[in-house]
Amino acid sequence: MSKLEKLNNIDRRIIYLIIAIAVIVPFFIPMGLPIYVSPPVKNVHEYIDALPSGSVVMIGFNFGPSTMPELYPMCVAVLRHCYSKNIKVIGVCLHSEGATIADNAMRSTAEEYDYKEHEDYVYLGFKVQPVAVILGMGEDIAIPFPNDYTGTPLSKIPMMKNIKNYNDIELVVDFSSGLSTDWWILYAGAKYHQKLAVGCTGVMVSGLYPYLNTGQLIGIIGGLKGAAEYENLIEQEGKATLGMKVQSIAHVVIILIVIFGNAVYILLLRQKRREGVKN
Amino acid sequence: MTLIGLWIGAALTLCIYSFLYKDNPFFKFAEHLFVGVSAGYLLTITFHDNFMPYIYEPIKSIFTDGKYGEIQIIIPTALGLMMFMQFTHKYGWMVRLPFAFMMGYYAGASIAPNMQADIYEQIRGTAMPFGSLDSVSVIVNAIIILIGVICTLLYFFFSKEHKGILGGISKVGIIYLMIGFGAAFGYTVMSRISLLIGRIDFLLNLPLIRSFLPQ
Numbered sequence: 181m182s183k184l185e186k187l188n189n190i191d192r193r194i195i196y197l198i199i200a201i202a203v204i205v206p207f208f209i210p211m212g213l214p215i216y217v218s219p220p221v222k223n224v225h226e227y228i229d230a231l232p233s234g235s236v237v238m239i240g241f242n243f244g245p246s247t248m249p250e251l252y253p254m255c256v257a258v259l260r261h262c263y264s265k266n267i268k269v270i271g272v273c274l275h276s277e278g279a280t281i282a283d284n285a286m287r288s289t290a291e292e293y294d295y296k297e298h299e300d301y302v303y304l305g306f307k308v309q310p311v312a313v314i315l316g317m318g319e320d321i322a323i324p325f326p327n328d329y330t331g332t333p334l335s336k337i338p339m340m341k342n343i344k345n346y347n348d349i350e351l352v353v354d355f356s357s358g359l360s361t362d363w364w365i366l367y368a369g370a371k372y373h374q375k376l377a378v379g380c381t382g383v384m385v386s387g388l389y390p391y392l393n394t395g396q397l398i399g400i401i402g403g404l405k406g407a408a409e410y411e412n413l414i415e416q417e418g419k420a421t422l423g424m425k426v427q428s429i430a431h432v433v434i435i436l437i438v439i440f441g442n443a444v445y446i447l448l449l450r451q452k453r454r455e456g457v458k459n
Numbered sequence: 460m461t462l463i464g465l466w467i468g469a470a471l472t473l474c475i476y477s478f479l480y481k482d483n484p485f486f487k488f489a490e491h492l493f494v495g496v497s498a499g500y501l502l503t504i505t506f507h508d509n510f511m512p513y514i515y516e517p518i519k520s521i522f523t524d525g526k527y528g529e530i531q532i533i534i535p536t537a538l539g540l541m542m543f544m545q546f547t548h549k550y551g552w553m554v555r556l557p558f559a560f561m562m563g564y565y566a567g568a569s570i571a572p573n574m575q576a577d578i579y580e581q582i583r584g585t586a587m588p589f590g591s592l593d594s595v596s597v598i599v600n601a602i603i604i605l606i607g608v609i610c611t612l613l614y615f616f617f618s619k620e621h622k623g624i625l626g627g628i629s630k631v632g633i634i635y636l637m638i639g640f641g642a643a644f645g646y647t648v649m650s651r652i653s654l655l656i657g658r659i660d661f662l663l664n665l666p667l668i669r670s671f672l673p674q
Contacts, residue, residue: 393584
């Protein structure tokens, strides 16, 4: 076996090891890589920033622990932005695994801004049958959620006194790792003309751009990069900003591996052709 | 307790990543544990957050507090119970009733919003930029999108053989599709690396490991 053939059949575990090193080492190297803010993220920030004090934003926590590294930092960044603008926040969860994550995110961030539960924010909890829930909230939030996560009836929550349905909500921000974005676009956006923004995993971003182009979404916070951009906009560096610095190095290594793999493959093809001519 | 939880999380993370070397019992254990815990969690949260407050409590209140207005809950509850009849041969036919109800509901609820969000709005989004051609970049983008939509749609037109003009247009459609797949793949790589970063960050921030590492 020639050297090129050996390189062409390189053990995949060596590539995994190189990627692992490329991800671990940058954690210990201080770097000041710039983070450029893309228009879809800027749009979300500008929309929330322009909301008057006391406006209501609904946040959908529709992801589980498996996508937390991407989605949790952007949730926290958007919550911090809302809380810093004195915007009231309603949290909902349509993904069973997100129920406690949402509670933690809302509570821990609220403590930073001295936000009070039931006065400044409400977490409604998890509910099955997402389509019915989204449609139901278009008529009356109390239909799918008669009580909040703590079991308090909505009628007894001061913040919910003047909030009945989407007419009283300025924006819905859906943090999603799956289908929930489609449901919000279809049932809250198309049917009730609710303004929507999305925070999603990197895998989903390219599929959502058509909705951005048509104005069905006001903006998209895509993956860890989107989260880092939002942290940059609110001037609070968090896990996403640190993660993006590591990610930049990892991406360079992956690009080099792709170039290396293709170069070896092309050289091997040439070598085989030459050997074929000789024989 | 939190510390124990952190170390269990770390151990399970390493069990899962051990699959990258080769399939092994530690990976299988972590995988099965994950499936079991997820199913148990879903069952528990559905029971406590949905079954108890919206079925059990209202039905109980009919008998204890005389809240006869809650009697309507019996209809969806009966439909839900019929779903379990598929496990019996004799009464299996009863499952058709809740399924018919669900299909009717979802078809009715979905058709109009689907048409609105995915057909009308997308057509409007393709044509709309031609109404405000106020800069070179807008004109170029509008033309690129229009060509892409037409060529990609024609690529999926199979009633005529892809030869001649249709063949040429289809090839342009394939190029658009490949660019789309490339963008999606790039984002997927970013996404997967983000998850790896999340796990590495978690492992490096474990109290014992952190104390050994440079700050």
